[in-house]
Amino acid sequence: MADTAKRLIMVNGPMGVGKTAVCRRLVRLCAPAAFLDGDWCWMLEPFAVTPQTKALVLSNIAHMLESYGRCPACRTVVFCWVMQAPDIVQQVLRRLPAGMFVPKLVTLTASREALTARVEKDIGAGLRGADAVARALCYREAYAWAPCVVDTTRLSPGEAAQAVLAAL
Template identity: 45%
Template sequence: MKNLYLIGGTMGVGKTTVCQSLKRLLPKAVFLDGDWCWDAEPFVVTEETKAMVMDNICHVLNNFIHCTEYENIIFCWVMHQQGIIDSILERLDTGSCSIKAVSLVCSEGELQKRLDRDIEQGLREADAVERSIPRLALYEELDTVKLDVSELTVSETAERLAKMEEV
């Protein structure tokens, strides 16, 4: 049985960093960040580009699922609506997978700190705060395990994810 980790969370919560750490903890692990499937300049959101990114994500994840070399497949993306998660899962061949759907959440103050640090380092644009903080509340509505990372280090978060049971 393979493990399929679906790690969601608002921008700046630490998804990519945590998933990179988780990849190193787990045996035979592979990692896909959904942002890698839609890295464009200019970044344009249309029905066509949304369909394209879903095709890209599901194609790569299915390839990972079917590859005998991988036991642990880690995917992260914002995934702030249940429909996004459901749409991805509907298109994947998950018969041989234990699904671990998790939303990383944190306090508004901690998210502000993390985003400010990223902005200062030139990793994010100044409007990241106003785009990310309002999405925090959306994760409470999802059918996922909520992991509050406000007081956790990257390593502690990755260790907790590695020990998770199917959800």
């Protein structure tokens, strides 16, 4: 890694796989570090996926990542989001200044059963809509392209964070 470039750990995977929980632990392991969940950049009510809202969230993500990249208080930025296609990862990276980061991508996955149970728990808690299981399972299949995968099925968030670091 160049002296000025910061490490950007990009964690993706389907909803409910544990990205946020894992990244909350991962940022502690990488200190001095910052954590950004892409969902925080898309807090709209009602939630709508349109060309305008997609542009908004990508702009928000790029702004936050660049701000962390310019901050001398952190050497690593941990970023998670549902990026089910390589093009989404590239859309994020293209918006960042060249040389600011050395990106590393890790995909979290889980068995169909574990993912279903986790998402159903979120639905029961009112955190996700009724259609979330079907969407999560559909997204799970969309990550076949991912080169670096950590299976969280039998891992605690802390164990998964350690596995992410080992995979890098």
